[in-house]
Amino acid sequence: MNSTPRRRTRLRPTDLLRLGMIGPRTRKMRSALSALGIALGIAAVVAVTGISNSNQQHLLERLDQLGSNLITVAPGKGSDQKPVPLPPTAEKMLAAIGPVQQVTATGATKANIYRNDLVPEQQTGSITVLAARLNLLDVLRATLTSGHWLDAASENLPITVLGDQAAQRLGVTGPGERVWLGGQWYKVAGILAPNELAPELSTSALVGRPQAVAHLGADGTAATVYLRSYSERVPQVQSVAAATANPASPNTVAVSRPSDLLAARAETENTLTGLVLALAGVALLVGGVGIANTMVVGVMERRGEIGLRRALGARGGQIAMQFLLEAVLMGFLGGMGGLLLGSLAVYGYALAQDWAAAIPLYTLVVGPAVSVVVAAIAGIYPALRAAKASPTDALRSA
Structure with a gap:
């Protein structure tokens, strides 16, 4: 079957x-x-x-807020080992770099600062008087221990903000006190807190740029430029910053390495x-x-x-x-x-x-x-x- x-x-x-x-x-x-x-x-x-x-x-x-994306551009040394100032166009040229988000700067002055008009001229206390942009604190993420920062009105007046060490050396304990700066009295508006990203500000007296140009011998150009860029583009900005700041002589421009915070x-x-x-x-x-x-x-x-x-x-x-x-x-x-x-x-x-x-x-x-x-x-x-x-x-x- x-x-x-x-x-x-x-x-x-x-x-x-x-x-x-x-x-x-x-x-x-x-x-x-x-x-x-x-x-x-x-x-x-x-x-x-x-x-x-x-x-x-x-x-x-x-x-990032502390400074992993911060770059500092400052005068370098020439062949004679003397500092070479940045060109007047350096700040604007650096601001034009695509990945750069913020730019600020400080400028040199010819003034000295003293506790009062009786202090001998040679006793400067190694305090530097700098012309500052209004956005300096914002770019550097800096803060004040007391007082307030410069604004659009006070940057034209004999008003200064002291770094923390500068205030100690001058014996200034708070805002409202007066100091002898550039041959006239300046009122202290505030005192900066220590800032690891820009330690040079600790020993500085900062005044508004217009006031510095008008009375303290500043020429309006930047002595040090601070840049903030996108974190992932920091190496690219660093590589072109010197040539952008001084195309004629990029070797005389000192560009800081990205902060150790980047690593x-x-x-x-x-x-x-x-x-x-x-x-x-x-x-x-x-x-x-x-x-x-x-x-x-x-x-x-x-x-x-x-x-x-x-x-x-x-x-x-x-x-x-x-x-x-x-x-x-x-x-x-x-x-x-x-x-x-x-x-x-x-x-x-x-x-x-x-x-x-x-x-x-x-x-x-x-x-x-x-x-x-x-x-x-x-x-x-x-x-x-x-x-x-x-x-x-x-x-x-x-």
Whole structure:
């Protein structure tokens, strides 16, 4: 008697999905705990990445404010080892460089400053009188310990702002006192706080540019120019600053190297990135081990189900696919839950620290995807073990 061979049936995707839901649906508590394990792993990844990134952005902003993007252009020395003044056009030319955001300058004067008109002329206390632009404090991120800075009105009047060391040497304790400057009395408007970016200002007396030009022998040109550019463009600005300030003789222009904070900025970014990757790897490993453990236990507990399905004609590949889908579903649910938990942790921490929350976009996309991949890898061994189970042995041990 001729018998027609049976055609091997294939499960439709919807059937596979229903099979994959058998475990999570019938073992809700265990599946929930497994998903919670991967959720905590992904939440740790998102939280660590987001908090570190928020901290990093806050720190880098602080470094930028302090001066990692500040460049100083000053007179250099010529062949005779004497300082060569910057050309009158240097400040405007430097301001025209594309990546430059802010420009300010100080200018030299011919005046000296004394506590009163009875002090001998030679006892200057090594204090320099400089003509200052009104935006000097803004560009240098400088502050005052007392008093106020120059404004559009006071820059035309006999008013000065003293550096912290200059005030100490003159015996000035606060604003409102008078000093003898350039042969006349000047009122002290304020005292600067120490500034590491421009330490030369600590021993200076600053007056408005118009007042310095009119009464203190200043010629209106810049003696030192301070530039702020985009942080990532600092090397490019530095490379062209000398030729821009003095095209005829760029070798006589002294351009400061970017602040050491720029190196600290890059080092901080690399260190935090490495820390995030390391902690994320550990968190994913823990979540993957949790799912693998749960799936192995599930295979052992469901030998009767596996044996019955094999006896009814289910192939080993279909059994394997069932358990693999269960692992993937738990990984996906855990990944989405972890994404939510991690995001809440980041925003809560950032709010407590008064930072701007910054979760990298790649984390939001890659997090759930990685959880699925980790869950699939963790489920391969249990799935293969279930597929290789003998129907008779499985039914006997059920």
